[in-house]
Amino acid sequence: MSSAHPVTAPRVGGHLVGEALRALGVQTVFGVPGQHALAIVDGLRLAGLDFVASRTEVGASFAAHAFATAARTPAALVVSTGPGALMALAGLQEADTTGTPIVCICSEIPRAALSRNHGYVHELRDQIAHFQPVVRRALQVNAAEVIPDVLAEAWRIAATPPSGPVFVQIPVDVLTEPTTAPPITLLTAVPDQRPPQTGAIDRAATLLGAARAPLVLAGGGVLRSGAELELRRVAERLDAPVVETYAGKGTLPIGHRLLVGSACEDPGVQDLIGAADVVLAVGTSLSEETTNHFATNFSGAVIQVEPDTSRVATWHPTVPVVADAVLALEALMERLGDVNVVGDGTDRAAQARDALATRWRAEGAVAERSLLRCIEEVLPPDAITCWDMTIMSYWATMDFRAASPRSFLYPQGSGTLGYGFPAAIGAKAACPGRTVLAVAGDGGIMYGLAEIAPAIQHQLDVTLLVIDDGGYGILRSYQREAYGVTFATDLYRPDFTQALGGLGMAVERADLETLPDALRRALAISGPSAVVLDFEPAMFLAAPPT
Incomplete structure (x- = not known):
């Protein structure tokens, strides 16, 4: 990260954006400069942040998504009013559906012109409403002095399970107005924890303890939570085959005896999932691709560990454990300590891998x-x-x-x-x-x-x-x-x-x-x-x- 530069002009609202991001630990920001957002860009410069200036907001939003995924931290995205903002929607949609934390900071027309259809350049009628369906929260800033607090809150919301994108809208006159706010050196944005309810863990542990052919379905929520080790321990304790969703690839190391792979839509893998007497689905909404177009024929109970209640039991009844994956798996492992495992998961996983390779060769x-x-x-x-x-x-x-x-x-x-x-x-x-x-x-x-x-x-x-x-x-x-x-x-x-x-x-x-x-x-x-x-x-x- 380059060193911060001294302020050479009156300190304005846009400069607080750069200071706030630096105080939150940000080093890299993605985006595209725009007329209304130039004060933000100057704030990034003065704060010594690295600005990866894409050529399209679509590209910037995808870059931010990948950054947040790989780093397991919220990514900062800066876009400008109207068409520039709309072009970022593709990446924010991806972030919404995958639970990826992005804080999108966007300029807006002046406060006095909001909702008046004055014909300002880049004006988009009710801009914030276009983003509300695809973000965890859409926040409006009405004064420069609250920019640090709003960004810290956005950061906390984005990282709190169920994680996802947050949209912060700042009118251009707020960005360009002088401010006497003190320099920002430290901001805290600690995500809320999402622990499981004791009763939910007890019920899940009882079902898994009685299972004779359990299976674990590892979704992207495992990786977002950093729970791959906890999932591995639970799977090994149960001797349960592990099927990774596309978003959950890499949960288990290559060659692990319980790893079936990620061919969720393959008929044989679907049969394996369907034949399990208990499925422990962690960090997955059981979406179309994971369930072969919602056609999985589950024969036993499905325990669904998922922090987002809106994605629980959306098409098939489940036993819900509403929690962050790492906390749920830690609690579950503690309860499974005395389980007498009688499964044959290693053999079932090996047979599934061999059958899958045979089918692909035949095809x-x-x-x-x-x-x-x-x-x-x-x-x-x-x-x-x-x-x-x-x-x-x-x-x-x-x-x-x-x-x-x-x-x-x-x-x-x-x-x-x-x-x-x-x-x-x-x-x-x-x-x-x-x-x-x-x-x-x-x-x-x-x-x-x-x-x-x-x-x-x-x-x-x-x-x-x-x-x-x-x-x-x-x-x-x-x-x-x-x-x-x-x-x-x-x-x-x-x-x-x-x-x-x-x-x-x-x-x-x-x-x-x-x-x-x-x-x-x-x-x-x-x-x-x-x-x-x-x-x-x-x-x-x-x-x-x-």
Whole structure:
């Protein structure tokens, strides 16, 4: 972090934003400068904070999401009034559905003009109302002196289970008005704890103690809570197979005897889940992808550990434990101390893994798995991978082996294109000492192409793998299957080596045979690098529809 600079102009509300963020421990802020938000940007400069200026607010919001995920801390996002603010909604939606803490600080038209439709530049009628459905709380600042308190409250709310995004709106006249507030050196924003009710733990422990074929479903809430060790202990105590959701990948280490994998939608894995006499679902809302389009045939009780009451028992009855995952699992482990385990979870997990591999071989998914193994082999164990929505990412959700928690970043919540490369920027900012690889298709990278520029500008060591099949490959496959033809899903194929190279990236082209060496060379380069993988549209099988 660069050192703070002296104030060279009258101290104004926007400067308090920078001071408050620094006092909250923030070092990196994501966003896009805008006319109404320039006082905030100046405040970041004076506070000595690093501002990763994206080229679009969409990219900035995805970068913030990845930062918060990888670092397990709220991320700060700054956007400007109206259209700039609206463009951040995609990332905030992803944060809302995945419980990722982002504090989005946004300018607004002057206080006197609010709700009057005066025609101010960037004016968006009732701007704050557009964000209320996708954030935990939307806060309005009406005086510069309360900016520190509001930001501290936003920080606390964002990090408190159920965590998620918070929107803070500050009118431009508040940002530019002089202030006599004392310098801000320390702010506290301690998240509230969400411990379980004793009765809920007692009921869950009783069910699990009597189970003969229990199973653990590990969701993204386990990783948000930092509860991977606690979950492992409970699973081992129960001798229960562990199925990770897409968001929960990396909960158990590769090769653990109880780990089935993350192929939640596979029919055999669904049968395994359905056959369990008790399912302990931790940190998951049992969403569409986890339950194969809400079709899981649960035969026994489902204990759902989830801090958000609105996501409990949304489509199937559950035994609720409303709590943060780490606190619930600690309490549950204490109650399971005297349980006499009679399960055969190790054998059930091994049989499920073998059956899954056999089915994939029968389906002919050889090239797909070979590519995933190639990526795994060239990356160090602590690498972070950021996946856009592409055919290979769908296979990766099921079969890529994440070697560590919070190392597999994927827009499961919103299912949106354009996530991969901006997410790599955020992940690298959060973990500068770790290798970061983004994987995107030729459709998805066109959403994030503008974000190559900030990666170059900040000389971030991120590597991009572009899988170019000349279209929206997964949609093309689904379209052909449903309607017999393709329409609007075949895309013009630019020369990505020229496009990326022209932006300043070190780039080379590869095929499946030369890809391992090409990736190794790219990963060894200082600064942004890329490999473009060309293949024919029919080379990879489409993953099952999600």
